[in-house]
Amino acid sequence: MRLVEPGQTIENVDFLNVYISLGNTHPGSNSGCKFHDDDADGRIDPDEPGLEGIRIDLFREEDGVLEFLRSTYTNSNGEHSLEDVEPGRYRVREASPDG
Numbered sequence: 311m312r313l314v315e316p317g318q319t320i321e322n323v324d325f326l327n328v329y330i331s332l333g334n335t336h337p338g339s340n341s342g343c344k345f346h347d348d349d350a351d352g353r354i355d356p357d358e359p360g361l362e363g364i365r366i367d368l369f370r371e372e373d374g375v376l377e378f379l380r381s382t383y384t385n386s387n388g389e390h391s392l393e394d395v396e397p398g399r400y401r402v403r404e405a406s407p408d409g
Protein backbone atom coordinates (compact mmCIF):
# COMPACT_ATOMS: atom_id res chain seq x y z
CA MET A 311 0.00 0.00 0.00
CA ARG A 312 1.20 3.42 -0.88
CA LEU A 313 -0.02 6.68 0.54
CA VAL A 314 -0.32 9.66 -1.72
CA GLU A 315 -0.22 13.20 -0.44
CA PRO A 316 -2.73 15.75 -1.73
CA GLY A 317 -1.99 16.62 -5.31
CA GLN A 318 0.89 14.21 -5.48
CA THR A 319 1.48 12.10 -8.53
CA ILE A 320 2.83 8.62 -7.99
CA GLU A 321 4.69 6.89 -10.74
CA ASN A 322 6.03 3.51 -11.63
CA VAL A 323 3.57 1.70 -9.45
CA ASP A 324 3.25 -2.03 -9.50
CA PHE A 325 -0.39 -2.05 -10.48
CA LEU A 326 -1.30 -5.45 -9.25
CA ASN A 327 -3.60 -4.84 -6.33
CA VAL A 328 -2.05 -1.60 -5.25
CA TYR A 329 -3.96 0.57 -2.85
CA ILE A 330 -3.55 4.27 -3.09
CA SER A 331 -4.95 6.68 -0.58
CA LEU A 332 -5.33 10.14 -1.92
CA GLY A 333 -5.30 13.26 0.17
CA ASN A 334 -8.39 14.70 1.71
CA THR A 335 -8.20 18.25 0.47
CA HIS A 336 -7.25 18.28 -3.18
CA PRO A 337 -7.78 16.02 -6.13
CA GLY A 338 -4.73 14.02 -7.00
CA SER A 339 -3.60 11.93 -9.87
CA ASN A 340 -1.95 8.65 -10.54
CA SER A 341 0.32 7.85 -13.38
CA GLY A 342 2.72 5.15 -14.29
CA CYS A 343 4.44 3.25 -16.99
CA LYS A 344 4.07 -0.29 -18.22
CA PHE A 345 6.94 -1.94 -19.96
CA HIS A 346 8.38 -5.32 -20.58
CA ASP A 347 11.04 -5.75 -17.96
CA ASP A 348 13.28 -8.12 -19.88
CA ASP A 349 15.99 -8.29 -17.27
CA ALA A 350 13.55 -8.10 -14.34
CA ASP A 351 15.40 -5.36 -12.53
CA GLY A 352 12.23 -3.32 -12.03
CA ARG A 353 13.46 -0.46 -14.16
CA ILE A 354 12.82 0.52 -17.73
CA ASP A 355 15.94 0.18 -19.84
CA PRO A 356 16.53 1.67 -23.30
CA ASP A 357 15.97 -1.66 -25.00
CA GLU A 358 12.76 -2.42 -23.15
CA PRO A 359 9.76 -1.12 -25.05
CA GLY A 360 6.70 0.38 -23.41
CA LEU A 361 3.53 -1.65 -23.54
CA GLU A 362 0.78 0.17 -25.39
CA GLY A 363 -2.92 -0.32 -24.90
CA ILE A 364 -2.81 -1.86 -21.45
CA ARG A 365 -6.03 -1.04 -19.67
CA ILE A 366 -5.67 0.47 -16.23
CA ASP A 367 -8.80 0.40 -14.06
CA LEU A 368 -9.41 2.78 -11.22
CA PHE A 369 -11.61 1.66 -8.35
CA ARG A 370 -12.77 3.56 -5.33
CA GLU A 371 -12.78 1.61 -2.12
CA GLU A 372 -15.39 2.24 0.49
CA ASP A 373 -16.05 -0.07 3.41
CA GLY A 374 -14.09 -2.77 1.68
CA VAL A 375 -16.20 -2.58 -1.46
CA LEU A 376 -14.60 -1.66 -4.74
CA GLU A 377 -16.58 0.58 -7.03
CA PHE A 378 -15.33 0.83 -10.58
CA LEU A 379 -14.80 4.41 -11.64
CA ARG A 380 -13.09 4.50 -14.99
CA SER A 381 -10.35 3.14 -17.16
CA THR A 382 -7.45 4.54 -19.04
CA TYR A 383 -5.02 2.98 -21.47
CA THR A 384 -1.27 3.16 -21.75
CA ASN A 385 0.08 5.12 -24.70
CA SER A 386 2.77 4.05 -27.14
CA ASN A 387 5.40 4.69 -24.49
CA GLY A 388 3.57 2.50 -22.00
CA GLU A 389 2.58 5.51 -19.94
CA HIS A 390 -0.77 6.29 -18.44
CA SER A 391 -2.23 8.90 -16.19
CA LEU A 392 -5.40 9.24 -14.13
CA GLU A 393 -6.13 12.88 -13.46
CA ASP A 394 -8.42 14.73 -11.09
CA VAL A 395 -9.02 11.86 -8.73
CA GLU A 396 -11.14 13.01 -5.83
CA PRO A 397 -9.86 12.49 -2.30
CA GLY A 398 -10.43 8.99 -1.06
CA ARG A 399 -9.10 5.49 -1.02
CA TYR A 400 -8.55 3.79 -4.33
CA ARG A 401 -7.27 0.72 -5.96
CA VAL A 402 -5.53 0.86 -9.31
CA ARG A 403 -5.44 -2.38 -11.19
CA GLU A 404 -3.98 -3.41 -14.46
CA ALA A 405 -6.40 -5.37 -16.54
CA SER A 406 -5.23 -8.80 -17.51
CA PRO A 407 -3.88 -9.06 -21.07
CA ASP A 408 -6.78 -11.31 -21.97
CA GLY A 409 -9.24 -8.64 -20.92
Ligand SMILES: [Ca+2]
Nearest residue numbers: 349351353355
Ligand atom coordinates in the same frame (compact mmCIF):
# COMPACT_ATOMS: atom_id res chain seq x y z
CA1 LIG B 1 14.78 -3.67 -16.93
